[in-house]
Amino acid sequence: MSNMALIDIRVTSDERELLEAxxxxxxxxxxxxxxxxxxxxxxxxxxxxxxxxxxxADWEKFEAWAKSPARGRAGLQRLAASRPVWQV
Structure with a gap:
C-alpha cells in the first residue's frame, strides 16, 4: 500500500460506533x-x-442501434434458464 495519503476526518462518538460495528x-x-x-x-x-x-453526425446511427432488437446471448439465456444455486 505504498502511494497512500492520509485523510483526517472527525465523526461523533455515535458515528464512530456505527462505523466500527x-x-x-x-x-x-x-x-x-x-x-x-x-x-x-x-x-x-x-x-x-x-x-x-x-x-x-453519429446521432442517426445511435438511434438505429437503440431501436434495433436486442441480440440474444447464449450464455445469458442458459444462465436465465438455470436454477439459482440457493434454490438447489
Whole structure:
C-alpha cells in the first residue's frame, strides 16, 4: 500500500460506533471499511454526474442501434434458464 495519503476526518462518538460495528460485520479494519465505502460513494457520485455526448453526425446511427432488437446471448439465456444455486 505504498502511494497512500492520509485523510483526517472527525465523526461523533455515535458515528464512530456505527462505523466500527459495520467494519466488524464486514470483517475488516475501520480504516479499510471507511476507505472502501468512501471510494465507492465517490465513484457513484462521479458516475452520476457524467454526461454522454453523441456528435450530430453519429446521432442517426445511435438511434438505429437503440431501436434495433436486442441480440440474444447464449450464455445469458442458459444462465436465465438455470436454477439459482440457493434454490438447489
Amino acid at each position: 459495520a467494519a466488524r460485520q464486514a470483517h475488516t479494519s475501520l480504516s479499510d471499511f471507511i476507505r472502501h465505502k468512501a471510494v465507492e460513494a465517490a465513484e457513484m457520485q462521479v458516475l452520476d454526474g457524467l454526461v454522454v455526448t453523441i456528435p450530430a
